[in-house]
Amino acid sequence: MSKTWRPATQLVHGGTLRSQYGETSEAIYLTQGFVYDTSEAAEARFKGETEGFIYARYGSPTNDMFEKRMCALEGAEEARSTASGMAAVTAAILCQVKAGDHIVAARALFGSCRWVVETLAPKYGIECTLVDGRNLENWEKAIRPNTKVFFLESPTNPTLEVVDIAGVAKLANQIGAKVVVDNVFATPIFQKPLELGAHIVVYSATKHIDGQGRSLGGVILSDKQWVDENLQDYYRHTGPAMSPFTAWTLLKGIETLPLRVKQQTQNAAKIADFLAEQGKVAKVIYPGRKDHPQADIIAKQMTGGSTLVCFELKGGKDAAFALQNALEIVKISNNLGDSKSLITHPATTTHKNLTDEARAELGISPGTVRLSAGIEDTDDLIEDFAQALAKVSA
Numbered sequence: 001m002s003k004t005w006r007p008a009t010q011l012v013h014g015g016t017l018r019s020q021y022g023e024t025s026e027a028i029y030l031t032q033g034f035v036y037d038t039s040e041a042a043e044a045r046f047k048g049e050t051e052g053f054i055y056a057r058y059g060s061p062t063n064d065m066f067e068k069r070m071c072a073l074e075g076a077e078e079a080r081s082t083a084s085g086m087a088a089v090t091a092a093i094l095c096q097v098k099a100g101d102h103i104v105a106a107r108a109l110f111g112s113c114r115w116v117v118e119t120l121a122p123k124y125g126i127e128c129t130l131v132d133g134r135n136l137e138n139w140e141k142a143i144r145p146n147t148k149v150f151f152l153e154s155p156t157n158p159t160l161e162v163v164d165i166a167g168v169a170k171l172a173n174q175i176g177a178k179v180v181v182d183n184v185f186a187t188p189i190f191q192k193p194l195e196l197g198a199h200i201v202v203y204s205a206t207k208h209i210d211g212q213g214r215s216l217g218g219v220i221l222s223d224k225q226w227v228d229e230n231l232q233d234y235y236r237h238t239g240p241a242m243s244p245f246t247a248w249t250l251l252k253g254i255e256t257l258p259l260r261v262k263q264q265t266q267n268a269a270k271i272a273d274f275l276a277e278q279g280k281v282a283k284v285i286y287p288g289r290k291d292h293p294q295a296d297i298i299a300k301q302m303t304g305g306s307t308l309v310c311f312e313l314k315g316g317k318d319a320a321f322a323l324q325n326a327l328e329i330v331k332i333s334n335n336l337g338d339s340k341s342l343i344t345h346p347a348t349t350t351h352k353n354l355t356d357e358a359r360a361e362l363g364i365s366p367g368t369v370r371l372s373a374g375i376e377d378t379d380d381l382i383e384d385f386a387q388a389l390a391k392v393s394a
Ligand SMILES: Cc1ncc(COP(=O)(O)O)c(C=O)c1O
Pocket: 084, 085, 086, 087, 089, 110, 112, 113, 153, 157, 182, 184, 185, 203, 204, 205, 206, 207, 216, 217, 218
């Protein structure tokens, strides 16, 4: 396999493990275990003297293809596939900390990610400080002698704030801490956290990687040493492994990732520009627009806009609900990254567990709406928004 292949080629051919039958489409190896020709062969496999699979909780051929393909795309040495994005986030963080350690995380995180660092980790004696991640000084001020992990998502869910990944990585390297980046919103097409200096990247593969609303999945990517020293045992013994069937759907999903992300981004950009012109819309936040408050950082670390648009309606919750209810093509769903356009009202769904104060800190108001643009025809989507906005009271 060529390491110089560009992403679109890697995503169709990377990591392929063709069986003796020479199948075109990757095979699904739905097996829990593997057999050995002799007792000696089993012993050698367990001792690590020979290469090969042992048990599907540790790894299996279809998952291996998915992991290798993700490594090729991300520029990582090793990957482990997980049953969900949350399994990936939890494993990536918990496998490398112990009681007495300290995590610094951006406060603008997906709700479950925030629960892991803010609520779960302290139960095991791991301290956590949440900061406004937009400002590097806040990361620096939060550092303690026991800080081991920095955790962030960029752009954030739902208000599309960005964090200077290279800046956070520089701070982490000064104290020997590791940076974990949840790269879901950026997608591996538009942002490469490892190249920016981050140490570990996690994805909810449920989102753009599957992209067609079928499977829950996740993946953790890093260098071999970090995986060997931190993740390997945690992964094998706590069992967050992905089903081989899911790995197969995701292998099919990533073949078309660049095509889908390109069309979704084109749709998102056009809808963002359309919404910005509408009198009932108070504000549009879109990483591809020049008026994004952190356009300079976006230009430095992302190669494309986003498939997501965040906007605020002047009429608050009533207007947000009326708009969502009036849309015909765009469906109401808290999921994202799908080939179908999906819209959600974060204050009453994904971020409903936060206090009013915490929501206000993140810029989530009663009128805030998050759109995940799909791959439908751009003009149909704009017309759908136009007819739905006409039904929203001024
Ligand atoms: C930014 C982000 N991280 C992690 C997750 C968790 O992924 P999953 O639902 O696959 O567990 C999600 C969405 O659910 C998300 O939006």
